[in-house]
Amino acid sequence: MAGGQTLVSHTDPGRSLGGAWHAYRGGYGLPGRWGRSAGFVLIALLVGLLLVSIIRLLIVAGYNPATALAIASSGGYADTLLGAIIPLVPLFAPYLALALLFFNRVILAILTILATALMTPVATTRAAALHLARADWQSVTHRGLLAVIVMAVLGLAFVFLLTLVLVGPGFVTGVRTVATVACIALIPLVATIYPFPLSNQFYTGVLKQPWLPAQVITLVSGQKVTGYVLSDNGTWVVVLDDPTRTVHYYRSAQVAARQICQIRPAPPRPPLIPLYPGHLTSPASTPVCATVASARLVSAGGRAR
């Protein structure tokens, strides 16, 4: 585009006539342009994913290439990649939903909001979150007269314009308009219920944390090792030691017990819509590794071997 919108749009089935504003290029077909863009995006995506997995692998390995190679040969790149992404998905899902709303991807945004409600832990209880929404509404309506008048005028103007949009450009455009406005209105509520992780320590911790669950491995000798089991083929157990980030090989016969644990204590926080198993009323908590390592006996329920 030459500094603005162009008058002509190529036809794009499924899009309203008023929605598509691609630059006109005579004789240059839409499929060709889309094909080239898709190819470029695909290549960029593959290269990006490869880089992400390599960076994450090096961070987890303490920037030691030998350890990184040992981890990759034991665990694989796919695990590395998944492990890099999975911990971040619940945290950023609410903000992804807002971004999708703002940029008019309404159906995707609704699906993301639903996923967020089902998986992202809330900072407050559900009752408190609902109370927060009610309190927000009351604080809006109980402000000074001037603020109420300004909001009423803007509200009427918006309703009028929205009606024109629904009648003119159409229903889809109207829904997209509402979605953009809803995104702005929801930001404070989402930021309160799902606080955005801003500290560097959070990201350092997440990136350093391997994609595997931490375990306390009790050897036959009685020694306890806190680490991550990269592989276990029945003969050798490959363990990434947590404090030193070195790879150790133990014979399977040397391992007396293994118990899943978490390196740092994290309070169990339910999502907005928890779907617990019938016998649970709150999220199951995992013991802290330091506690397990200092215990004399390993609970029978946590034994893996």
Add this chain to the structure above:
Amino acid sequence: MRLFEAPSGPPVSATRYLLPVERLVITLRQHPAKLLPDVAMAVGGLLAAIAVSVISHAPQGAYLAVWLLELFLVLRAVWHAASWAVQYLVVTQKRLILTSGVLGRKVTALPLAALQNLAFSRSAGGRLFGYGAFTFESGGQAWAVIDYIPYPDQIYLEIYQLLYSEEAGADADAGQGGDPGNGAGPGGDDGLDFDDL
């Protein structure tokens, strides 16, 4: 026959791309209804931003994000309005010229002869507000759309008037042995058209 007259004189930015022998027939902007979604988003965003700003318990970063997004919506609406103000559709007896661009400039010309298959549609909103869409078809497939055309009925008729005048002129030329000095060409008031060059 002139079915449509521009309400005011043609802007220089639209006519500077005309050849001296070209006769301007139509100059128009798209219908302002094109700007409705952007304006509605900016107004609705302002309402939402003011409303959430009076809430006291949200983190400070949330307010900053809210007002930055609202600023983005307002700037986008202004940008689209500026784009709308400088883009013109110009029809001469030979070409359809599209000019656009706020900072840069994009000019696209389509010969009228290529617009033989011009489809025309009006949505319910288009009928209410007075705009329509032209779809240029070639080989049975639509390849370009110009939406939000004001006075679409008149413009449609005017374009076909030009096309048929062109054909009638060509037939007349053929009937008279193609004498180049036989007078005005199709729709040419000044006696000059492309065929004379």
